[in-house]
Amino acid sequence: MLGGGDDAAVVRARAVCVTSVDAMVEGVHFRLGEGWATPEEVGHRALAGALSDLAAMGVEPGEAYIVLGLPRGFEEADALALVRAADELALRTGAAIAGGDVVGAPVLTVAVTAVGWCEEPSAPVRRDGAEVDDLVGVTGSLGAGAAALAVFEGRAGATPAAAPALARARAPLPRLREGRALARAGVHAMIDVSDGLAADAAHLARASGVRLELSLQALPLHDGVREVAAELGRDPARLAAGGGEDYELCFCVAPARRAAVERALRDAGCQAPSWIGEVRAGAPQARFSDERGDAVRLEGYEHRWR
Amino acid sequence: MLGGGDDAAVVRARAVCVTSVDAMVEGVHFRLGEGWATPEEVGHRALAGALSDLAAMGVEPGEAYIVLGLPRGFEEADALALVRAADELALRTGAAIAGGDVVGAPVLTVAVTAVGWCEEPSAPVRRDGAEVDDLVGVTGSLGAGAAALAVFEGRAGATPAAAPALARARAPLPRLREGRALARAGVHAMIDVSDGLAADAAHLARASGVRLELSLQALPLHDGVREVAAELGRDPARLAAGGGEDYELCFCVAPARRAAVERALRDAGCQAPSWIGEVRAGAPQARFSDERGDAVRLEGYEHRWR
Numbered sequence: 358m359l360g361g362g363d364d365a366a367v368v369r370a371r372a373v374c375v376t377s378v379d380a381m382v383e384g385v386h387f388r389l390g391e392g393w394a395t396p397e398e399v400g401h402r403a404l405a406g407a408l409s410d411l412a413a414m415g416v417e418p419g420e421a422y423i424v425l426g427l428p429r430g431f432e433e434a435d436a437l438a439l440v441r442a443a444d445e446l447a448l449r450t451g452a453a454i455a456g457g458d459v460v461g462a463p464v465l466t467v468a469v470t471a472v473g474w475c476e477e478p479s480a481p482v483r484r485d486g487a488e489v490d491d492l493v494g495v496t497g498s499l500g501a502g503a504a505a506l507a508v509f510e511g512r513a514g515a516t517p518a519a520a521p522a523l524a525r526a527r528a529p530l531p532r533l534r535e536g537r538a539l540a541r542a543g544v545h546a547m548i549d550v551s552d553g554l555a556a557d558a559a560h561l562a563r564a565s566g567v568r569l570e571l572s573l574q575a576l577p578l579h580d581g582v583r584e585v586a587a588e589l590g591r592d593p594a595r596l597a598a599g600g601g602e603d604y605e606l607c608f609c610v611a612p613a614r615r616a617a618v619e620r621a622l623r624d625a626g627c628q629a630p631s632w633i634g635e636v637r638a639g640a641p642q643a644r645f646s647d648e649r650g651d652a653v654r655l656e657g658y659e660h661r662w663r
Numbered sequence: 664m665l666g667g668g669d670d671a672a673v674v675r676a677r678a679v680c681v682t683s684v685d686a687m688v689e690g691v692h693f694r695l696g697e698g699w700a701t702p703e704e705v706g707h708r709a710l711a712g713a714l715s716d717l718a719a720m721g722v723e724p725g726e727a728y729i730v731l732g733l734p735r736g737f738e739e740a741d742a743l744a745l746v747r748a749a750d751e752l753a754l755r756t757g758a759a760i761a762g763g764d765v766v767g768a769p770v771l772t773v774a775v776t777a778v779g780w781c782e783e784p785s786a787p788v789r790r791d792g793a794e795v796d797d798l799v800g801v802t803g804s805l806g807a808g809a810a811a812l813a814v815f816e817g818r819a820g821a822t823p824a825a826a827p828a829l830a831r832a833r834a835p836l837p838r839l840r841e842g843r844a845l846a847r848a849g850v851h852a853m854i855d856v857s858d859g860l861a862a863d864a865a866h867l868a869r870a871s872g873v874r875l876e877l878s879l880q881a882l883p884l885h886d887g888v889r890e891v892a893a894e895l896g897r898d899p900a901r902l903a904a905g906g907g908e909d910y911e912l913c914f915c916v917a918p919a920r921r922a923a924v925e926r927a928l929r930d931a932g933c934q935a936p937s938w939i940g941e942v943r944a945g946a947p948q949a950r951f952s953d954e955r956g957d958a959v960r961l962e963g964y965e966h967r968w969r
Contacts, residue, residue, distance in 0.1 A: 363720070363787075363789045363790050363791075363870075364683060364716040364717075364719040364720055364790070364854060364855060365681045365682055365683035365716045365717060365719075365720050365722075365777075365779065365787070366681070366682050366683075367679060367680075367681050367720070367784065367787050368679070368680050368681075368682070369678070369679060369680075369784060370676035370677060370678055370679060370680040370780075371676060372675070372676055373673060373674070373675060373676060374673070374674050374675075374676040374680060374778075375671045375672070375673050375674075376671055376672050376674070376726070376728060376761070376762060376776070376778070377670060377671035377672075377762075378728045378729075378730050378762060378763060378764050378774070378776060379730070379764055380730045380732060380764060380766045380768075380772075380774060381766075382732055382766055382767060382768045382769070382772075384769065385766065385767040385768065386766070410670040410671045411670075411671060413670040413671075414669070414670055414671050414673070416671075420682070422682060422684040422776060423684075424684050424685070424686045424774050426686060426688055426772065455682070456682060456683075456684060457684060458684050458685055458686060460686045460687075460688055460691065460692070461688060461691040462686075462688045462691065462770075462772065463688070463690065463769050463770055464768075464769055466686075466688075466732065466768065466772060468684070468686060468730050468774035470682070470684060470728060470776040471671075472680075472682070473671070474676075478673065478675060481669075481671070481673050483669045484669050484670070485669075548670060549670060564669075
């Protein structure tokens with residue numbers, strides 16, 4: 358950053374600018390208070406959500422700008438804690454909070470603009486490049502968001518077994534290193550799993566005009582998701598596919614590049630991906646099948662902590 | 664824009680990126696409904712506020728990103744009208760709406776990120792460069808925001824005489840051409856008058872570590888401000904100095920550059936500026952004097968339509 362504290366922030370640019378905007382609103386995207394989110398978690402998650410979009414484009418994070426809408430009586434210390442948590446996540450991910458604004462609002466509102474950079478206009482990975490016969494992969498593990506929601510809403514207990522899912526949901530990490538490695542490895546299309554794999558895979562399918570055939574069995578489940586699903590009497594993979602805010606990356610790549618993808622992730626110090634399906638011609642949608650290969654219909658999705 | 668409709672917008676960059684974020688919240692910055700703001704005016708004013716920050720930096724506008732927080736029951740047609748009005752202002756000013764997001768919110772909330780570009784890191788005009796003996800100038804005319812607020816709140820009548828002030832307040836124009844011309848003419852410091860001249864001149868004074876001596880008599884008043892002030896029993900210049908959301912530019916420039924500033928504005932097809940004071944050494948503040956040269960204390964300021 359060349360200058361802040363003025364009407365606008367001034368930064369040196371690189372060739373191509375990639376910008377994502379996002380907002381989190383109390384009562385819609387989170388609740389504050391005992392057993393729900395802390396101000397720190399809200400700050401972390403708001404920035405994580407915006408950075409996750411940059412991860413899905415495969416670009417390097419640059420600056421973030423935060424507009425805080427503070428309700429009357431919201432403690433200054435809590436506002437500072439929120440911003441500090443976002444700042445810590447920025448430091449960890451190579452981003453920098455370069456500006457922002459504070460306004461009054463009826464409920465806590467956090468709007469984040471995240472800016473990433475790359476050298477070539479063709480470098481950012483879009484949603485619309487999936488090709489028939491591509492493999493579909495996903496980073497990390499799914500289901501922590503849905504499991505945590507069940508606990509926060511009192512539908513499942515905050516048992517020790519659920520703790521890893523809760524911890525992850527409270528502080529998701531945008532997959533920026535993974536996104537850049539996958540872009541370098543030549544993936545055709547990529548999206549971040551913010552609305553839930555079922556919804557986001559469908560977004561990618563529609564943008565690319567292809568069908569994604571996905572295997573429920575192949576979904577990587579976060580620690581604790583099985584236990585929470587058992588308590589809910591739910592199939593854990595269905596819970597994970599329907600749940601949002603996991604912030605993993607779902608991508609499509611030519612089968613011949615499978616080893617290159619695995620190597621690129623390993624070289625970047627990232628976890629191996631899970632291969633969860635294939636791209637087929639057909640009506641643009643994401644179709645899940647169960648262990649017997651039968652199509653499974655996932656009803657809606659359960660995201661957002663409301 | 665190279666690509667939209669993805670996780671993020673992709674644009675070709677220029678050398679230096681200048682970013683401003685801003686938000687308007689129903690009940691805090693505007694009210695909707697009969698006699699108050701329409702969705703179109705909200706969209707226009709939200710973008711105008713963000714672009715005005717770029718005008719004050721003297722840079723060219725580029726992309727704008729809009730996050731809409733929509734309350735339950737807010738009509739889709741109204742949301743589209745809001746965005747269309749912002750889009751029209753973008754077209755008029757050389758900006759482009761390149762992306763956005765829609766979330767739920769308890770009240771209508773519009774967060775805008777405006778991005779401007781220039782070629783040199785030193786080109787953006789900051790608030791902190793005012794020098795002792797500089798002249799202080801202001802573009803256009805002041806007071807429409809304060810006069811309109813009085814009418815909207817029912818403290819003054821919506822008379823024909825007040826109409827020009829109302830029209831201006833409903834659709835303020837960010838002074839982008841003026842800002843670029845003033846930057847080219849070598850002004851030392853600049854700020855946009857969004858919180859009111861008294862407040863914003865004080866911001867500039869503090870950032871620059873100087874005192875601004877301003878003459879109430881010299882303030883350019885928008886048509887209709889005198890009439891509304893008379894109805895309120897107020898001095899029109901004091902009303903204008905205290906009122907916000909006029910979105911004019913206040914700038915400081917070496918006395919020797921006065922003619923160059925006037926020429927630059929004329930060449931850009933802009934109105935002549937008003938010269939409203941001088942920069943002096945002393946405690947950093949903005950001091951107004953009346954027609955007798957006596958210091959005037961302006962109590963607070965009346966901005967924000969609440």
